[in-house]
Amino acid sequence: MGGTDSANRTDRRLLVSVFGPQEAREAVLGGARIIDSEDPRSALGTIKPRRIMDIADAVLAVHRPLPVQLSTNIGEDQLLFRRAPNGLAIAKSGYEQLGKSAQAALGVAAAMGTRVHPAGGIVKVGVDGMRAEQAAEVIAEVVATLRRAGDLSHTRVMAVLFAQDLELWAARRALPQVRRALVGLGEYHPCAPGTPGAFDLADFAGALLDEDGSPAFGSYRPDAAELVAAGALPPGSTDTLVAVTEPFAHADHGLTPGPRTDRRAIAAMVEAAAAAGADSIMLDTSILLKVARIGLISTAGSTELVDLDRHDRDAHGLVRSGILGLDEIRFFVELCHAHDLEANLAGSVQSHQAQQVWRLVPEVDQLSARGGVVAPARDPHTGRAGRGTRHDRVVRRTLVSGLVPPEQGGRLVLPARMADSPGLREDLDTLLKLHPDLTAYQAGAYGELTPWE
Numbered sequence: 357m358g359g360t361d362s363a364n365r366t367d368r369r370l371l372v373s374v375f376g377p378q379e380a381r382e383a384v385l386g387g388a389r390i391i392d393s394e395d396p397r398s399a400l401g402t403i404k405p406r407r408i409m410d411i412a413d414a415v416l417a418v419h420r421p422l423p424v425q426l427s428t429n430i431g432e433d434q435l436l437f438r439r440a441p442n443g444l445a446i447a448k449s450g451y452e453q454l455g456k457s458a459q460a461a462l463g464v465a466a467a468m469g470t471r472v473h474p475a476g477g478i479v480k481v482g483v484d485g486m487r488a489e490q491a492a493e494v495i496a497e498v499v500a501t502l503r504r505a506g507d508l509s510h511t512r513v514m515a516v517l518f519a520q521d522l523e524l525w526a527a528r529r530a531l532p533q534v535r536r537a538l539v540g541l542g543e544y545h546p547c548a549p550g551t552p553g554a555f556d557l558a559d560f561a562g563a564l565l566d567e568d569g570s571p572a573f574g575s576y577r578p579d580a581a582e583l584v585a586a587g588a589l590p591p592g593s594t595d596t597l598v599a600v601t602e603p604f605a606h607a608d609h610g611l612t613p614g615p616r617t618d619r620r621a622i623a624a625m626v627e628a629a630a631a632a633g634a635d636s637i638m639l640d641t642s643i644l645l646k647v648a649r650i651g652l653i654s655t656a657g658s659t660e661l662v663d664l665d666r667h668d669r670d671a672h673g674l675v676r677s678g679i680l681g682l683d684e685i686r687f688f689v690e691l692c693h694a695h696d697l698e699a700n701l702a703g704s705v706q707s708h709q710a711q712q713v714w715r716l717v718p719e720v721d722q723l724s725a726r727g728g729v730v731a732p733a734r735d736p737h738t739g740r741a742g743r744g745t746r747h748d749r750v751v752r753r754t755l756v757s758g759l760v761p762p763e764q765g766g767r768l769v770l771p772a773r774m775a776d777s778p779g780l781r782e783d784l785d786t787l788l789k790l791h792p793d794l795t796a797y798q799a800g801a802y803g804e805l806t807p808w809e
């Protein structure tokens with residue numbers, strides 16, 4: 357290979373979060389290079405080790421033209437609480453938090469094993485709701501533990517920080533579709549009358565699911581006793597008022613005084629992860645922001661990114677929004693590299709964002725996705741579509757290909773429903789003119805692709 361070719365070589369990788377072997381195969385066949393085991397009910401949802409093993413077996417058995425790695429998280433925060441009889445909670449000791457995190461890291465590293473990749477897997481450590489020093493302690497304990505773990509000693513450690521925009525969140529958290537989705541995910545808690553944001557859980561009981569994931573009440577309106585019996589309210593509850601879970605504010609943990617993740621918050625976390633000996637850092641968003649359609653990457657108002665987000669509305673007209681501009685993303689990537697860390701971007705990343713970021717920030721090491729690569733499942737007996745919630749949708753290889761880097765065959769994949777948005781055609785033409793190597797497809801309801809005429 358000539359000098360120029362080798363100078364242009366990259367090893368950029370797409371991570372796709374999967375919840376089972378079929379999704380793992382779809383992800384690999386679509387071009388994902390990191391197969392991440394995760395329960396989609398949360399941003400970093402805890403998955404059983406046996407399921408990680410099933411996913412590892414599926415990856416091992418499928419044709420992989422390029423090396424593929426496995427990753428798994430140990431939860432989105434490492435906090436442990438002791439609950440008092442009145443329902444209030446006290447944090448457990450720092451020692452116990454470190455012990456639990458390191459034990460979990462050993463467990464998921466063992467479940468991933470070293471068969472898919474000789475170096476072993478990647479352990480993702482969520483450090484939401486912590487000060488930078490606390491986060492560094494947890495990450496350092498995980499790193500030090502894994503370094504002594506025999507065959508697993510080359511397991512890599514990825515710190516995960518949730519970016520936030522609390523003003524955008526505050527403007528969206530009371531929307532009925534956001535509340536409904538959060539109730540379905542169990543992201544709510546009982547509250548007293550008069551609490552800001554309080555609402556009646558019975559109004560959203562249709563979103564509650566039983567243990568098997570089926571609707572617990574359907575269109576029936578339960579009372580407090582029935583909600584308690586279904587496990588949707590704590591024992592003894594006599595009223596049905598609840599509020600949605602709130603994000604951990606950066607300002608409460610000394611990351612930045614502002615309501616939005618800025619350079620100061622990014623620097624605090626990157627420096628903490630580097631000092632702790634992590635190998636990489638992911639900026640992601642919490643499940644709260646994901647269901648409110650607030651992603652990591654903001655295309656609005658950019659002079660470089662074509663803003664296709666403005667054409668991406670849900671059934672109620674809620675537009676997709678983002679947190680970080682391109683300059684902040686570049687700052688993150690540069691700072692990571694200055695500290696010898698790989699940089700990974702996640703948080704509702706869409707095909708049009710990915711294809712632009714891969715080209716405009718070529719140094720980025722990894723992008724990650726789930727929401728942008730899933731479509732409703734189809735019942736093979738009835739041909740009917742499954743539910744549209746985040747955890748009922750399944751990974752499709754066609755959609756995965758929309759987030760793969762260009763040098764590995766990535767293409768632009770837009771949901772067919774965007775075609776009706778006024779001005780989409782002009783914006784798409786602008787994008788294709790800026791990046792003439794891009795080919796555009798529209799994706800139907802199940803992720804089936806047709807070229808964009």
Ligand SMILES: O=C[C@H](O)COP(=O)(O)O
Nearest residue numbers: 373702703704725726727
């Ligand atoms: O680990 C990354 C997350 O699973 C990304 O999920 P998302 O694309 O739905 O935000």
